[in-house]
Amino acid sequence: MPLSAVIITFNEADRIADCIASLAFCDDVVVVDSHSTDATAQIAHDLGARVLLRPFDGFRSQKQFAVEQARHDWVLCLDADERISQELAAAIATARDAGFDAAGYRFARLSQYFGKFLRRGNAYPDRVLRLFDRRRGGWRGTREVHEAASVDGPVRTLHGDLIHYPYRSLEQQLAKTQRYARMMAEHDHARGKRATVAKLVLSPAWRFWRGYVLRLGFLDGWHGLVYAYVRANYVRQKTIMLWMLQNGQPVTTPER
Template sequence: MSAPPDRTALSACIITLNEADRIAACLDSLAFCDEIVVVDSGSTDGTREMAAAKGARVLERAFDGYRAQKDFAVNAAHHDWVLCLDADERVTAALRASIEHARDAGFAGAAGYRFARLTGYFGAWLRHGNAYPDRVMRLFDRRLGGWRGAREIHEHASVDGPVATLAGDLEHDAYRSLADQLARLERYARLMAGHMHAQGRRAHIANIVFNPFWRFLRGYVLRAGFRDGWRGLVYAYVEANYVRQKFIKLWLLDRGQRI
């Protein structure tokens, strides 16, 4: 698909691995983009075929890190303005309207755009605590930035220039189950501990004891996560446990132990 000559073209970039149950909704929400690039790292559940059937340009690449995979997708796009999503995310109607309005104006005055991310959790949306608004910068001019840095986990894009905020939410269907969340956060904790250790960071007793407590206090109390009911409590507790795991693993690495 090509953009009209008087409108800035926009590419959507997604990385995937076995996302057959979520990729269709993600791609449908990106129908307003001029191109959709999907970079897959070996799906066995039909993800690639589903994406191709939806009109996406599907590329295959061995996974060597979240940041590197997303950077590859951005560089593979045909257009300089890119919108980066994960397969478990969807652009809402309100966010789409904001993006289209900015695009119609030629994305003037900004090198990138951030917007709120709304996380679904056990059948409801989390609207408080550390979960929301969780603003992310995912729409940007790749000539002015991208997925930078050496960290492959909890990666984020940055640009050289002003970043504006758009109205509307990016829906995030983050976890298929509690088991999925716990397994994913354990993997993230291991990767983050390894990265921190490689960067020379060292863990202290205070990190293991107080950092998880602060994460829970900040999210559940100070940012009113309790207003999300039992879901807010579970989310805040699991998130605090992730922080605990991360620093325990770093503590072990500091002492030459395997994690």
Template sequence: MSSTTAHNERPRISACIIAFNEAGRIGDCLASLAFCDEVVLVDSCSTDATVALAEAAGARVLQRAFDGFRSQKDFCVQQATHDWVLCLDADERVGDELLAAIEQARDGGFAGHHGYRFARLSEYFGRFLRHGNAYPDRVLRLFDRRHGGWRGNREIHEAASVDGHVGTLRGDLIHYPYRSLQQQLAKTEKYARMMAEHEFARGKRATLAKLVLAPAWRFWRGYLLRGGFRDGWHGLVYAYVRANYVRQKTIMLWMLQQGQPVADPPQA
């Protein structure tokens, strides 16, 4: 589906979200998107109240079995009514300053741009991380789908891209990525496995030097060189966990090279 906007009209925006069992967070996400002309949510068979809450908030909800983050987001974008799309995860909200910047750009017809990136500010167990590898973490999430989208074949750590000029907006996309440390550790382990499998399939290989040096470099780059220490103990824990992600990914890639499994076989 597509809609056309006359040259002198204010562009319309479709908000695009993917979700699975996000009843505790979807309400705040949708509330921050009230300025959009429609909200499309692709749900991958949630078993909680995600769908009911989204529909009650006015979102158009579609069901699709999950086969990858990039594929799910690309499908959602293709279901939008309008060509300008704003893509969020259920754990993200549009901050007030970012909202004002988006509206100002829209008042100007998004002239001269095919997409916009902006900083993402992550909350980490009671504190927003403003340094290190965590910030500004700029992401391209507002774009004209006629000139780009969720491309490529990497389903993990997916990123949108556009052909043409990309602007940068002030303000932050507020991010609440983790419910608990246990959830973060489980999530990073899953992502490490998916990235190791992706890199192995593309011919990338680990070395003994990378096994030792890559996690250490990730920690010191974020914690010291980029000032992660300025976020107190939150910055220290975050830097350690992110370094552990690199360690897990590299070990899993090494194991795949040795012909060893990195996950339990599916149950019969």
């Protein structure tokens, strides 16, 4: 059964080659690039991918567009900072040989965090649905951040990890989480959700406690501690921004 892989990119020249190399078992690789200013598009093209240029209008929209450009109905979706491990590639091949007996497949995502793979806490197993029949699902809904694919039908879990290299530096992580916090606050505000004093105080503390203590994030050493703090701070930022929006205050600098 033929299989397409799709990737969305922007300025990923240092990572796109490894991502594409991990997809050697796929019959078709599509890269949808948001007009990168580095060599991302050229590298992907030289490695045999079909490269399409499209202005970025949201993570969900960009990924769904990529799915629609695939040559085959079974689609595997990756970000440029992700790689298919050998174990996961073998599991996908087994499911493929069996005729893909589900509407979609999820698998664990293993994130490398400043030199260490996090195997506990809120970071792992972080199962994601990335392999599916596009005739039965896709990147649906209206939420453009923390987007998730969904399908109509059974979903099975495959063995093996999707290897994830999410951050080049702490500065990048902090900037990324703040941008995501703003986008989620704006999304929640548009849907009528409201922040409360209790959420402002308790939600960040609960995120830290759940990941670092209940899910044994402390076993990942100082990496687990920093990760738990930054993720708790994301919840704090998102809740504060939602509070500001519902009180008529801007969360970005107004244009002059």
